Amino acid sequence: MKVVDNISRMATLVKIHKKEGKSVGFVPTMGYLHEGHLSLVKTAKKHTDVVIMSIFVNPIQFGPGEDLAKYPRDLKHDEELAGSAGVDIIFYPSAKDMYPPGYCTYVNVEGLTDNLCGRSRPGHFRGVTTVVAKLFGIVKPDIAYFGQKDAQQAIIIKKMAEDLNTGVEIKVLPTVREVDGLAMSSRNMYLSASEREDASILYQSLEQAEYLIDKGERDAKKVIKAIETMIKEKTSSKIDYISIVDTKELKDVDTISGEVLIALAVFIGKTRLIDNIIKKVTADVK
Amino acid sequence: MKVVDNISRMATLVKIHKKEGKSVGFVPTMGYLHEGHLSLVKTAKKHTDVVIMSIFVNPIQFGPGEDLAKYPRDLKHDEELAGSAGVDIIFYPSAKDMYPPGYCTYVNVEGLTDNLCGRSRPGHFRGVTTVVAKLFGIVKPDIAYFGQKDAQQAIIIKKMAEDLNTGVEIKVLPTVREVDGLAMSSRNMYLSASEREDASILYQSLEQAEYLIDKGERDAKKVIKAIETMIKEKTSSKIDYISIVDTKELKDVDTISGEVLIALAVFIGKTRLIDNIIKKVTADVK
Numbered sequence: 001m002k003v004v005d006n007i008s009r010m011a012t013l014v015k016i017h018k019k020e021g022k023s024v025g026f027v028p029t030m031g032y033l034h035e036g037h038l039s040l041v042k043t044a045k046k047h048t049d050v051v052i053m054s055i056f057v058n059p060i061q062f063g064p065g066e067d068l069a070k071y072p073r074d075l076k077h078d079e080e081l082a083g084s085a086g087v088d089i090i091f092y093p094s095a096k097d098m099y100p101p102g103y104c105t106y107v108n109v110e111g112l113t114d115n116l117c118g119r120s121r122p123g124h125f126r127g128v129t130t131v132v133a134k135l136f137g138i139v140k141p142d143i144a145y146f147g148q149k150d151a152q153q154a155i156i157i158k159k160m161a162e163d164l165n166t167g168v169e170i171k172v173l174p175t176v177r178e179v180d181g182l183a184m185s186s187r188n189m190y191l192s193a194s195e196r197e198d199a200s201i202l203y204q205s206l207e208q209a210e211y212l213i214d215k216g217e218r219d220a221k222k223v224i225k226a227i228e229t230m231i232k233e234k235t236s237s238k239i240d241y242i243s244i245v246d247t248k249e250l251k252d253v254d255t256i257s258g259e260v261l262i263a264l265a266v267f268i269g270k271t272r273l274i275d276n277i278i279k280k281v282t283a284d285v286k
Numbered sequence: 287m288k289v290v291d292n293i294s295r296m297a298t299l300v301k302i303h304k305k306e307g308k309s310v311g312f313v314p315t316m317g318y319l320h321e322g323h324l325s326l327v328k329t330a331k332k333h334t335d336v337v338i339m340s341i342f343v344n345p346i347q348f349g350p351g352e353d354l355a356k357y358p359r360d361l362k363h364d365e366e367l368a369g370s371a372g373v374d375i376i377f378y379p380s381a382k383d384m385y386p387p388g389y390c391t392y393v394n395v396e397g398l399t400d401n402l403c404g405r406s407r408p409g410h411f412r413g414v415t416t417v418v419a420k421l422f423g424i425v426k427p428d429i430a431y432f433g434q435k436d437a438q439q440a441i442i443i444k445k446m447a448e449d450l451n452t453g454v455e456i457k458v459l460p461t462v463r464e465v466d467g468l469a470m471s472s473r474n475m476y477l478s479a480s481e482r483e484d485a486s487i488l489y490q491s492l493e494q495a496e497y498l499i500d501k502g503e504r505d506a507k508k509v510i511k512a513i514e515t516m517i518k519e520k521t522s523s524k525i526d527y528i529s530i531v532d533t534k535e536l537k538d539v540d541t542i543s544g545e546v547l548i549a550l551a552v553f554i555g556k557t558r559l560i561d562n563i564i565k566k567v568t569a570d571v572k
Contacts, residue, residue, distance in 0.1 A: 011453055021305070102534075104396045105415075105449030111390050129391075133419075137451035163391035165423035167297055248388075 001083040003090045007098075010091050011138050014052075018140065022049035026141030026168075028132060031055035032072040032186035033081045036176040040145035041085040043173055052139050053082050054091040060099065061127030072189055091139065098134065107133045109156045109163070115250045116152045116263055117274065120240050128153055129160045136166050144168050149175040149183045151261055151276040152250060175275070177203065183275045190271040198234040199268045202275045205230040209262050213279055218256045220244040231266055240265035240272060247278060257281055287369040289376045293384075296377050297424050300338075304426065308335035312427030312454075314418060317341035318358040318472035319367045322462040326431040327371040329459055338425050339368050340377040346385065347413030358475055377425065384420065393419045395442045395449070401536050402438045402549055403560065406526050414439055415446045422452050430454050435461040435469045437547055437562040438536060461561070463489065469561045476557040484520040485554045488561045491516040495548050499565055504542045506530040517552055526551035526558060533564060543567055 004010045014024060025048030027040045037053075044051045055078055062068035075092065082090055106126055112118075113125040136144070144161075146154045158170040176184045181203030182196075191199055205227040212223055224242050231237050242264040245252055253260060256279070263276035290296045300310060311334030313326045323339075330337045341364055348354035361378065368376055392412055398404075399411040422430070430447075432440045444456040462470045467489030468482075477485055491513040498509055510528045517523050528550040531538055539546060542565070549562035 007451065011451070018304075019307070103449055104398065105446045106394050106396060107391065107419075107450075108394065109391045133393075134449075134451045137453060140453075160391045163389055163420075164393075165293065165297070165420045167423060167426075 001079070001087055001090065003079065003092055005092045005094065007093055007138055010052075010089075010093070011140075013089065014138070014140050017050045023142040024048060024139065025051045026135070026139050026144040027051065027053045027087070028135050028144065028146075029053060029055055030057045030071065030186065031078050032074055032189070033078045034176070034184040034186065036147050036149060036184040038081060038085040039176050040147060040173055041082065041087055043171070044143065044145050045086040047143055047171075048141075050088050051086060052089045052091055052141070053087045054093070054135055054139070056091075056093055056095075056098065056131070056135075058098075058127060058131040059095050060130060061124050063121055063123060066121070067187070067190075072186055091135075098131070106130045107160060107164070109160050112152070112156050112159055112250050115245060115252065116241060116243055117265060118152065120265060125153070125156055129156060132157055133160065133164065133166075136161070136168050141168050143171055145171050145173060147175060148172050148278075149185065149275065151263055151278070155247065155250065181207070183273075185273060187271055187273065191268060195236050195269045195271065198236045199273060201231055201234050201237065202264065202266055202273060206262060206264070206275060206277045210277060210279060213256055213281065218281070220253050220256055220260075223256065223262070227262075227264065231264075234268070236269050238267040240267060287365070287373055287376065289365065289378055291378045291380065293379055293424055296375075296379070297426075299375065300424070300426050303336045309428040310334060310425065311337045312421070312425050312430040313337065313339045313373070314421050314430065314432075315339060315341055316343045316357065316472065317364050318360055318475070319364045320462070320470040320472065320474075322433050322435060322470040324367060324371040325462050326433060326459055327368065327373055329457070330429065330431050331372040333429055333457075334427075336374045337372060338375045338377055338427070339373045340379070340421055340425070342377075342379055342381075342384065342417070342421075344384075344413060344417040345381050346416060347410050349407055349409060352407070353473070353476075358472055377421075384417070392416045393446060393450070395446050398438070398442050398445055398536050401531060401538065402527060402529055403551060404438065406551060411439070411442055415442060418443055419446065419450065419452075422447070422454050427454050429457055431457050431459060433461060434458050434564075435471065435561065437549055437564070441533065441536065467493070469559075471559060473557055473559065477554060481522050481555045481557065484522045485559060487517055487520050487523065488550065488552055488559060492548060492550070492561060492563045496563060496565060499542055499567060504567070506539050506542055506546075509542065509548070513548075513550065517550075520554070522555050524553040526553060 025044030107129040154172040161168045180200040209223045227242050247259045247261050259280045265274045311330030393415040440458040447454045466486040495509045513528050533545045533547050545566045551560045
């Protein structure tokens, strides 16, 4: 496994592989790898000849007061995990090479970025789509892999990849969870032992929502209320949002029908965690 | 020469050429070709194996009240000119394929788009950079060619291509002019006979500006005033802007030094024409 920190060296390596007729699978990450990332790598390994993982804590997707400075980093450990999962090249660029003085080009996916995390984190998705457009430019992947945990991100990136005719196929893979259901996230390491226990309420509340919908509940407000009630029982929690939206335009729905995304962001202590499920409802018999 | 109107067919053709190890030169146009476009083709022909020209009147770079509907189109004539200049493939996509319902991704180059034409045509450059990013995605050129007549556009696209790590080299070629100095433009066909005569004042005034600077004038305001006075003598003219800016950040300068862009936009009758020169001033002996 190679570790490449130079942008033009990375682009050259890709060119060489492409000339040999090899397909490129790409797993963009911010590092501090967990099983969620590695599941993307394992799938990429099955589909493509060369698997490239980027590790880059992208400053422009963090807002003021967010956790850019303290975001966990451990390249040595990441290298071990990536290598054993089958990554061929780690691309590890520096922020000053990605955003040199005078940098001024941004990619925006309008509309889809207004709701959910876009509402709580203004500018966040502009940072995400910009860095992903840049990484696609450098790595020129055939297929890029993203986790369902960041549902809105995955939908936005898929839209961007299509709209800008990048030719990159976007694959979104299921959220990998801890035994108690907590979605794997690099940010889970911020949690104290008691917060870690409380955090399992996020997925439990989503499961409860699914249960209610399966039992026939179609009123989005009632389902949201049920989730809210469960989460509020944990005193360490502070809800950022709980939303039920359609999966096309990410707009709030009143009535649950077709395919919906049930998404939430909750602070457990000072740590903001997100989770979601996608629920498909077949037309009810009248 | 092939004419391809299907986006995925175009992308596939490029893939085939790339697999054969061929380099791709790209000349994006809005059609209604003139010698300016053809000079780009001829240079592309020297540098690259396959020359692709796009002909696409891009709706999102026109503002309300601008000339989108009446912008001249003549594909048959364009095909003849392009073919004889050496174009291998004309890419001729439809607006509904480029911007299908739900299209929502835009590329912005911030700052550089605020002055000059960006000031008079809000949203124009966002439309330009978005379509060029899309065309680069489809055509995946090694080198793309633009005319110096659209000086701000060329600088913005070069910045975008670098910032987004497209790997596309941008070449900017000299403005091709009519015998009396008028910059070639598809929009010149809007001019009446008398307006066509008046229009030559644009380049004459730029030549006069150059003369003044060569004689030692360094006060931007005085040079602009001289241009303005000349243009105002033509009663068919209405000045949109006359500006002298640095070529890096496109900000107005008070004192002419280093490399400056002297750019203007002037209505002759109802037709908005642009022109510019780049002037390099070596440090004056004190």
